[in-house]
Amino acid sequence: MTTTHTLDVPGARLYYEVRGSGPLLLVMGAPMDAGAFAPLADALASDHTVVTHDPRGISGSTLDDPEQDSTPELRADDVAALLDALGAETADVFGSSDGAVTGLALVARHPGRVGTLIAHEPPVTELLPDAAEQRAATEDIILTFHREGQPAAWRKFMANAGFDQPSDQGSGEGEADGIGRAEAAAPPVFAPSPRDIANGVRFFAHELRATTAHIPDIAALKAAPTRTVVGIGAASGALVTYRTSMALAERLAVRPVEFPGDHGGFLGQPVEFAEVVRRVLKG
Secondary structure, three states, X not given: OEEEEEEEEOOEEEEEEEEEOOOEEEEEOOOOOHHHHHHHHHHHOOOXXXXXXXXXXXXXXXXXXXXXXXXXXXXHHHHHHHHHHOOOOOEEEEEEOHHXXXXXXXXXXXXXXEEEEEEEOOOOHHHOOOHHHHHHHHHHHHHHHHHHOHHHHXXXXXXXXXOOOOOOOOOOOOHHHHHHHHXXXXXXXXXXXXXXHHHHHHHHHHHHHHHHOOOOOHHHHHHOOOEEEEEEEOXXXXXXXXXXXXXXXXXXXXXOEEEXXXXXXXXXXXXXXXHHHHHHHOO
């Protein structure tokens, strides 16, 4: 059974879901919402209490100021508030993509609140040798969004991320479903819902720059009692997030753990993905 809840936090109201029983595990992304993680959460709920949520400004989590940027630090504070609301001093955390960056900020800002953090393919491009080029690419993507709209911005985002692009771009109609395609590399193109479009606006206008600009506090991550695990998709070798994950693992002096699929492997293979999560959490 899944129960739904809301929580007031500074500047926002968060929507979150709780399912299953057992040790507490938070599963999160950004800008992907709770619904995107439902298959993985269901697969883990047999032996964990799994909490998923919509990040601030995404889907059911509303903002007092719609123009507020979504930073890893703000999102990390929101997750700490979720732990407080759940009455949990600590929990394990699985974060994917921008949600992995949230998890890294959470460990650094709130030491002792996370037992094990699985940071799956965080786009921490500032750790790369070509950080300046990646920064310029991000600015170009955001500028493209403002000038040409979401379809053009998603095409540039996906190409820069390393995903194969269809040879026939057509009119670009339907490409604003990029929340799913960008994070999961899902091949089908489908007509986006109004919520998909609104989430895409939040991503390009208010999340992408701040998240990719985040520089993990390596000293704080090493000093924290948290065990930080870096996850990399088995099929992610061509992606920028493979390089960022390897760079983070090297700085933390940890061996990355391979997960099924690519950047969005938890969507295509949730049961197999959940088994790797379990194995990691068991140590």
